[in-house]
Amino acid sequence: MLNNDHPVIYLDHAATSWPKPPEVFKAMQEALIKAGANPGRGSHAMAVQASRVLFRTRQILSELFHIKNANDIVFTSNTTMALNFAIKGWIKPGDHVIATMIEHNSVRRPLEYLKRTKGVTVDYIPVNEEGSIDLKKVEQAFRPNTSLVVCNHSSNLLGSILPVGELGDMAHRHGAVFAVDAAQTAGTVNIDVNDMDIDLLAFPGHKGLLGPQGTGGLYIAPHIDLTPLLHGGTGSQSIDTDQPSVRPDRYEAGTPNTVGIAGLHAGVQTVLNYTTSRLYEQEWRLTQRLMDGLGHITDIKVFGPQMGEERTGIVSFIMEGKDSSEIAFRLDQEFGIAVRAGFHCTPLAHSVVDTLKTGAVRASVGYDTTNDDIDVLLEALRHISKI
Known part of the structure; x- marks a missing residue:
């Protein structure tokens, strides 16, 4: 259910943090x-x-x-x-x-x-x-x-x-x-x-x-x-x-x-x-939780540093056989989850990971993201993956 036309779960902090304090x-x-x-x-x-x-x-x-x-x-x-x-x-x-x-x-x-x-x-x-x-x-x-x-x-x-x-x-x-x-x-x-x-x-x-x-x-x-x-x-x-x-x-x-x-x-x-150190640790822990869950969805490929390595609160991925924009649209409309899909204004990076044709889905966590937010996203992706 959406609250005042805003997604219940906001995972687009890499674009703009929301809600504000x-x-x-x-x-x-x-x-x-x-x-x-x-x-x-x-x-x-x-x-x-x-x-x-x-x-x-x-x-x-x-x-x-x-x-x-x-x-x-x-x-x-x-x-x-x-x-x-x-x-x-x-x-x-x-x-x-x-x-x-x-x-x-x-x-x-x-x-x-x-x-x-x-x-x-x-x-x-x-x-x-x-x-x-x-x-x-x-x-x-x-x-x-x-x-x-x-x-x-x-x-x-x-x-x-x-x-x-x-x-x-x-x-x-x-x-x-x-x-x-x-x-x-x-x-x-x-x-x-x-x-x-x-x-x-x-x-x-x-x-x-x-x-x-x-x-x-x-x-x-x-x-x-x-x-x-x-x-x-x-x-x-x-x-x-x-x-x-x-x-x-x-x-x-x-x-x-x-x-x-x-x-x-x-x-x-x-x-x-x-403190930045506390915020970084919180976001890193959430990305590890997300990456671990994505690793158990067989048709998903995750980009960037491997689990356990240093990274910011960004996790980008593709799902085999599914359009990235369609995945983001369904997450928003069916599950009330806001992520971003496409090329993220960085075509050079997409050329590095060979996604210039497909784009990618990007979930990015923020200061108020919770474990439950990550778990709901993972469950939604498992559902989309089966269809």
């Missing part, structure tokens, strides 16, 4: 009432309160990601915008870039655009079917003009986790900048931008950080100067024709999503209260 609703409502003015655009009390919402959220994100200066965090509307900001703002004509075969289109499409328009060259380093990368192949890919290494922290199809600390160290040894797509790890895997040698960290507010949609951000290391993606009003240095030189104003043109950012603050606070 009640503190997120409360914070957003309070911002609408008490901080409804434009931050940085006035000196009256409500404008000042709006500015405080942004500053407090930068501070709490700095605590989560171990960032020294909160002003090095730029708010964006999502990870896609942050990655476009990082890639297009850093790469110059004729540069060489290293990426991987499990990148999301938020990385691949900007890179392919720059290949067509700026003469940029890109090497996509292969991974195996479990999503693991050979660091020797990465080392061999560097050229004198390699300016950027960019990769996702975890594949949104396979759930594999890349060794970003080692990749960051390698990039710096070769004089390249290191950018990380943390769409599937921010909030559930510990991220330390200093220990991991991360220069540019793109993250969503609406997934593991438990905030609302339309929020996200980009950490820009203090020694990095990106070309601004947007030009316009900032409320500072207004008589200048160029964007302000100070951070974060240089990279934040236009009125920000203050209400959403207030909700993001509440979401991040929830993550800090839980």
Whole structure:
């Protein structure tokens, strides 16, 4: 039975976490009432309160990601915008870039655009079917003009986790900048931008950080100067024709999503209260339960790391003789279970596991997923498998 047209069991957290903690609703409502003015655009009390919402959220994100200066965090509307900001703002004509075969289109499409328009060259380093990368192949890919290494922290199809600390160290040894797509790890895997040698960290507010949609951000290391993606009003240095030189104003043109950012603050606070290590352990345990159950359904093939290995809360699979989209549709309509099917905006990863023709079903767990949720999904799949 569906509740208010929403699935009873929500297993699409890799796309957007749901439901949000009640503190997120409360914070957003309070911002609408008490901080409804434009931050940085006035000196009256409500404008000042709006500015405080942004500053407090930068501070709490700095605590989560171990960032020294909160002003090095730029708010964006999502990870896609942050990655476009990082890639297009850093790469110059004729540069060489290293990426991987499990990148999301938020990385691949900007890179392919720059290949067509700026003469940029890109090497996509292969991974195996479990999503693991050979660091020797990465080392061999560097050229004198390699300016950027960019990769996702975890594949949104396979759930594999890349060794970003080692990749960051390698990039710096070769004089390249290191950018990380943390769409599937921010909030559930510990991220330390200093220990991991991360220069540019793109993250969503609406997934593991438990905030609302339309929020996200980009950490820009203090020694990095990106070309601004947007030009316009900032409320500072207004008589200048160029964007302000100070951070974060240089990279934040236009009125920000203050209400959403207030909700993001509440979401991040929830993550800090839980701790990322506890959240990761909970999601890992649930994925192991799911993988074990799927392993007993003979016509199902599961992708990504094997049982017992490190992975995020994503389990993708196909069922022999069944269309992936049909499986997701039936789970939703007949059993009230929300999963995602298709190509998940990562065709390169699908080419790795040979599912470009079939797509895959993806179940992804979150902070409030239970053992019962997993067991109901498994029972539903056993039923579909028999028909």
